[in-house]
Amino acid sequence: MPVKTNGCVDGNLPHELRDLLVTLASNWGDAIEVGALKVEHLKGAMTNEVYRISWPTEDVETSRNVLVRLYGEGLEVFFNRNEEIQTFEFMSKLGFGPRLLERFSKGRVEEFIHARTLSADDLRDTEISALIAAKVREFHQLDMPGTRDVVLWDRLRTWLSEAKGLCSMEHIKEFCLDEVDDEIKQLQNEFPGIQDIGFCHNDLQYGNIMIDDKTSLLTLIDYEYASYNPVAYDIANHFCEMAANYHTETPHILDYSRYPGLEERHRYIRAYLSYEGHEPNESEIEKLSEEVEKYTLACHIFWGLWGIISAYVNSIDFDYIQYARQRFQQYWLKKPQLLSV
Structure with a gap:
């Protein structure tokens, strides 16, 4: 819409x-x-x-x-x-x-950038995926003005408050919004105090990545949600976006069978960690991979709340509530597998 x-x-x-x-x-x-x-x-x-x-x-x-x-x-x-x-x-x-x-x-x-926007299928191309990983790492290293505090947790709580203030009691109950603050707190406590923090795009869907097919140069666009955050969160968001195709008759439908498997995730993370001659070892790859998987839970809450709020403030031809349902369903499905509870 x-x-x-x-x-x-x-x-x-x-x-x-x-x-x-x-x-x-x-x-x-x-x-x-x-x-x-x-x-x-x-x-x-x-x-x-x-x-x-x-x-x-x-x-x-x-x-x-x-x-x-x-x-x-x-x-x-x-x-x-x-x-x-x-x-x-x-x-x-x-x-x-x-x-x-x-x-x-x-x-x-x-x-106007003379390049094409990536498609959903482009994210699965091994060469393009490696280019994305390198570009995302470059983005994370940007020295941006302002505070370098992690934005994620405060933003989640702010959006939760906004969602509860906007939506009906029916949706508050359906999405268990009275429980989500505890879920955010539990997620935040799952991560160690020392993490790799960088300037994150926070919306790494294929439509925000452009490529010049002649030069293979990538450009990340649309920085509306960009802020300092754990880099693992940004990578997690990118992986979650592989379940989406916004150029179909049902753009709100997510297909989690398309979520990247372990080999594909490790290949991307290896490319991300390979820089200036550094060759990451398996321990580095596995550590970041585990953090990324946990952060997918935060991504589901983030975009689930976004969907709920958007249903009340937006007039786009997009089924935001159904989109939000899928994100929260995935959160509750994956939480027992990913958290030590």
Whole structure:
């Protein structure tokens, strides 16, 4: 259900955005009229509306392209938009992601990356998977401004409070929300005080990874949930996303038979731990693998709560409640296998 936005309907742009694009084009030496702007809606975004906007240049055989992101309503429940913008701007300055071109009240204009978004099947390609692992490790090593405190546990508790305040008593009972705070506490106590903490993307689904097929260069996009967290949590989230395919007639349905097996998980973790000539031993791989598996439980609660809240604040054509059911079902199914209880 694309999110409810003050956006482009049938190619009509908000006046503020149209004026901004004409000015931006003029700054690049492109003399255009508003009617020359070509608007293409890009599908697959889960929380925003995303458009490719193009216009002709003096060279009649080429056109200029930018990406316009219109923010969805109600998303302030999940993250602080100002902090997300600061992260995007800093990443842009580092050259790690697309450049920020302009901002306006309802969204922003970004550099259009001439690469393709990965598909669900791409995540299972051994060569692409190794590239993802290396890129994720590079992301985790970024030196970002601000506090380096782990965000995960406080965010889970904040979202739990939001979910309980929004949803019906029927859903509170169905999802056992009165018990979830104890579950979060138990999960937090499962992990040692000393962990590998890095700047995590926190939403490593295939739609947030782009590849240039000519150069094999990867770009991670969409940093709305990015923060410092245990790196094992970020890897766990990536593994969980292998159960999803958001480009089907039932994008909310998860297939956990597609969750990566032990060999595939170890192969990814080996690639992640291989850097600057370092060859990880089996003990390192096994240790991180065990942490990752435990953190899948936190991922299920995280996205389960996201689904519940989204059902009440979003108008996207997506069955958020059914999605949340699957995440919580997986949590209760896997908990006895993964925790020392």
